[in-house]
Amino acid sequence: MAISPMDRGLAYGDGLFATMRVLPRGEIAFLDTHLSRLQQGAARLGFALPMDDIRKRVTRAASSHPGRGLKLLVSRGAGGRGYLAPSDPQLLLVLSVFDLPAHYRDWQRQGICLFSSEMTLAKQPKLAGMKHLNRLEQVLIRAQTLPDWAQDFLVADTDGAVIEASMANLIFITGGAAFTPYHAFAGVSGVMREQIIQALLERGYRVVADRLGPDILAKAEAVLMCNSLLGLVDVLRIDDFHYPFFADSQSIRNALELNL
Known part of the structure; x- marks a missing residue:
């Protein structure tokens, strides 16, 4: 497959992507939510997506690759003068298939540890929440270098608010409430985060999306990390703070078919 050197996704990161898990029966988990988020992101960037064509492509690929991962990359395509986007873009769609990382299964069973990143996320409300290509x-x-005991980074924004892990969303449990960082200025609002929030609501937890300062690390009684590929994972340590497994983690994985 040839990609134009003038492709805007290649040149500017002008586009979106989605990573999806294919269930053992050959269906994409939470497909409608993935497609809805793609459509909303494209609208925010100012172009429309061929949703029927995209649905057909990804469902056809999923049926041939059960138990694997799919990545759909959408570029605005070639064209436009400099940064100015063309009024009638010819979109480039790239679909790839990959094996799920084997260590994700171990993370689900054993939990993981996070180390605070020195690199922070810039605040940009026009891009916050979406999975753009940049x-x-x-x-x-x-x-950055992780210490031997950690598997991923905890990431804050430039004001010190806790946002996410390097490639997953976070939820902090304290009492009967679940606190998750809001993404009005930075971070990605993941598809799996939405599913976990709904599962927590169904189990009677009060869910709050808000600005979370670093003090949440001391207040939390349990911490969850989630994305569409690894499902739901318990965070057992962040820096010098230690946490137990969350009592409802396995029941949520069972209910949402997240077990790897």
């Missing part, structure tokens, strides 16, 4: 912040985050 991932340079995440590249720099992952370029």
Whole structure:
């Protein structure tokens, strides 16, 4: 497959992507939510997506690759003068298939530990929440060195508010409430985060999306990390704070078919 050197996704990160897990029966988990988020993100960037075509492509690929992962990359395509986008973009759709990382299964069973990143996320409300193609912040985050005991980074914004892990959302449990960082200025509002929030509500938890300062690390009684590929994972340590397994983690994984 040839990609134009003038492609805007390649040149500017002008586009979106989605990573999806294919269930063992060949269906994409939470497909409608993935497609809805893609459509909303494209609208925010100012172009429309061929949703029927995208649905057909990803469902056809999923049926041939049960138990694997799919990544759909959408670029605005080639064209436009400099940064100015073309009024009638010819979108580029790239669909790839991959094996789920084997260590995600171990993370579900054993939990993981996070170390605070020195690299922070810039605040930009026009881009916050969506999975756009510009991932340079995440590249720099992952370029840092983790201590031997940690598997991923805790990431804050430039004002010190807790936002997410390097590639997953976070939920902090205290008492009968679940607190998750809001993404009005930075971070990605993940599809799995939405599913976990709904599962917590169904179990009687009060869910609050708000600005969370670093003091949440001391207040939390349990911490959860989630994304569409690894499902739901317990965080057992962040820096010098230690946490137990969350009592409802396994029941949520069972209910949402997240077990790897």
